[in-house]
Amino acid sequence: MRLYDYAPSANGYKVRLLLSWLDRPYELVPVDIFAGQSHTEDFVRNKNPDGRVPVLEPEPGRFLAESNAILLYLARGTPLLPEDAFECAHVHQWLFFEQNSMEPNVGTVRFWQLTGRASRHPETFRLRTERGHEALAAMERHLRGRTFLVGERPTVADISLYAYTHVAPEGGFDLGRYPAVSAWLERVKARPGHIGALAPYTANAHVVTSTAA
Ligand SMILES: N[C@@H](CCC(=O)N[C@@H](CS)C(=O)NCC(=O)O)C(=O)O
Structure with missing residues (x-):
């Protein structure tokens, strides 16, 4: 599973926080939104027509945008989304x-x-x-x-x-x-799996490519 994201993004942070609470491994793919990387032809055609992060790629070639849609998708079947x-x-x-x-x-x-x-x-x-x-x-x-x-x-x-x-x-x-x-x-x-502060905004802030858990 891959997450296309930008470190200072609080929308992206929602997804990172959920993945951490769920203890699910994923690959973080940095997208420098200030350098236009979320508006490339590939990005808007294949990943998110709206040209924004976060975007989840749960399996190769399938993409889901909108932070809250991603939360709902990932939380299905877990106690973090009520069945009722x-x-x-x-x-x-x-x-x-x-x-x-x-x-x-x-x-x-x-x-x-x-x-x-x-x-x-x-x-x-x-x-x-x-x-x-x-x-x-x-x-x-x-x-x-x-x-x-x-x-x-x-x-x-x-x-x-x-x-x-x-x-x-x-x-x-x-x-x-x-x-x-x-x-x-x-x-x-105080919840187990909490992750800390967001990276600061800078004109060309980058996330470091890593495999986060
Ligand atoms: N409603 C979207 C908003 C996403 C959004 O605004 N992402 C920002 C970063 S926080 C972005 O990618 N901006 C780049 C741009 O608008 O070109 C969500 O919740 O995921």
């Missing part, structure tokens, strides 16, 4: 929330902050910061009195939301305002 249809739908609920409310706001604000782009779009930056806080506040309301997002046990919903939430301070979000979210982050981090 309604609980499973709740996992989907949080994965859609992640892509709709968390990633475009907290994720974009962090990316602009770390790559010096914040001052280029002041009004959009302000708006996305505001919406990022709304997303964090929604999580805070839900997590008060709960241990994990769905069914009181860890699922891929926790992995997906953990990715951008744990680095939200890099975008200027003060997580001290969200005590239930902060306590949940610690619980997710």
Whole structure:
């Protein structure tokens, strides 16, 4: 199994974290998105028409893009994706929330902050910061009195939301305002198989080719 990925990507981190929780070996293939490697003819034709990472190649020649789709695929048949249809739908609920409310706001604000782009779009930056806080506040309301997002046990919903939430301070979000979210982050981090911080963004940051476990 191969994972096409870029080290500072929090979308890619979701998949790396799940593979680590599941203790599944894979080959990491570095894709330098700033050098256009996710937009080559081969990449958009065969791997992801949208020209982005992460992309999973579970077996030679079969490709799956979109971080949350990859999480759902890999978690099938494991305790990280509930069998019960309604609980499973709740996992989907949080994965859609992640892509709709968390990633475009907290994720974009962090990316602009770390790559010096914040001052280029002041009004959009302000708006996305505001919406990022709304997303964090929604999580805070839900997590008060709960241990994990769905069914009181860890699922891929926790992995997906953990990715951008744990680095939200890099975008200027003060997580001290969200005590239930902060306590949940610690619980997710304490899971066996946890992997640490994301590589920093640089204009030409690379991941090192390796076989990760
Ligand atoms: N919705 C996608 C977003 C993927 C995405 O935005 N990936 C970024 C890295 S975090 C990327 O590859 N950007 C390169 C580009 O847009 O050209 C997912 O969840 O996988």
